[in-house]
Amino acid sequence: MSNLRRVLERQEREDEEIWRKRAEEDREADEEEEEMVVAVCMLNESRQHHRRRAPNVDRHRQSQGKNLLEDYFIPNSLYHVSKFRERYRMQPHLFQKIMHDICNYDTYFIQKYDAVGVLGLLPEKKLTAALRILAYGATAEQVDEIARMGKSTILECLVRFCDAVENLYTREYLLKPTPRDLQRLLQR
Known part of the structure; x- marks a missing residue:
C-alpha cells in the first residue's frame, strides 16, 4: 500500500x-x-491629440499652368523669346532640353494624377519654381505668390532639381575650369 x-x-x-x-x-x-x-x-x-492637416488651398493650378504655357511655351506665345531669355536667363530650347533630361531622370517632374484624381503640376511649372529661386534668390513664399504652389512643393522641386542637375551634368558642365577655359572667359 x-x-x-x-x-x-x-x-x-x-x-x-x-x-x-x-x-x-x-x-x-x-x-x-x-x-x-x-x-x-x-x-x-x-x-x-495630433493636429489635423490644414485644408488644401485651391491655387487654381490648372489655369495657372495653362497661363504659363500660353505666356512662354507654345508657338506664338504671349511673350517673345527675348522676354523668356530675360526672365529665365536661358534660351527656350535650353530650358526644354533641361526639362526633358530632368523628367527622364526623376519622375517627380512628370505631370501625373494624385491620389484624389486631380491632375498635378506641369513640369514647366516645377522647373520654373526651382529656377526662380536659383536665378533671383527668391524665397519659397515669393515664388508661391508668382507660381501659385505650396511652399513645401516649391522646396521639394528645388531639392530634386538641384539633385538632378548635379547627377546629370556634373561630368560635362560642372568641372573645374582649365587654364584655357579661364583665358577664354577673361577675354570676353
Missing part, C-alpha cells in the same frame, strides 16, 4: 505542478494582453 500511496502522492504533486505552470502561463498571457490593450489605447489617444 505504501508504494501505491507514494505513486498517488507523486502523481498528485505532478498534477499540482502542471496546474501551477498552466496558471502562471495564463497569468503571464493575461498580463501581456493587458499591456497590449494599454498600448493600443495610448496610441489611439496620442493620435487624437
Whole structure:
C-alpha cells in the first residue's frame, strides 16, 4: 500500500505542478494582453491629440499652368523669346532640353494624377519654381505668390532639381575650369 500511496502522492504533486505552470502561463498571457490593450489605447489617444492637416488651398493650378504655357511655351506665345531669355536667363530650347533630361531622370517632374484624381503640376511649372529661386534668390513664399504652389512643393522641386542637375551634368558642365577655359572667359 505504501508504494501505491507514494505513486498517488507523486502523481498528485505532478498534477499540482502542471496546474501551477498552466496558471502562471495564463497569468503571464493575461498580463501581456493587458499591456497590449494599454498600448493600443495610448496610441489611439496620442493620435487624437495630433493636429489635423490644414485644408488644401485651391491655387487654381490648372489655369495657372495653362497661363504659363500660353505666356512662354507654345508657338506664338504671349511673350517673345527675348522676354523668356530675360526672365529665365536661358534660351527656350535650353530650358526644354533641361526639362526633358530632368523628367527622364526623376519622375517627380512628370505631370501625373494624385491620389484624389486631380491632375498635378506641369513640369514647366516645377522647373520654373526651382529656377526662380536659383536665378533671383527668391524665397519659397515669393515664388508661391508668382507660381501659385505650396511652399513645401516649391522646396521639394528645388531639392530634386538641384539633385538632378548635379547627377546629370556634373561630368560635362560642372568641372573645374582649365587654364584655357579661364583665358577664354577673361577675354570676353
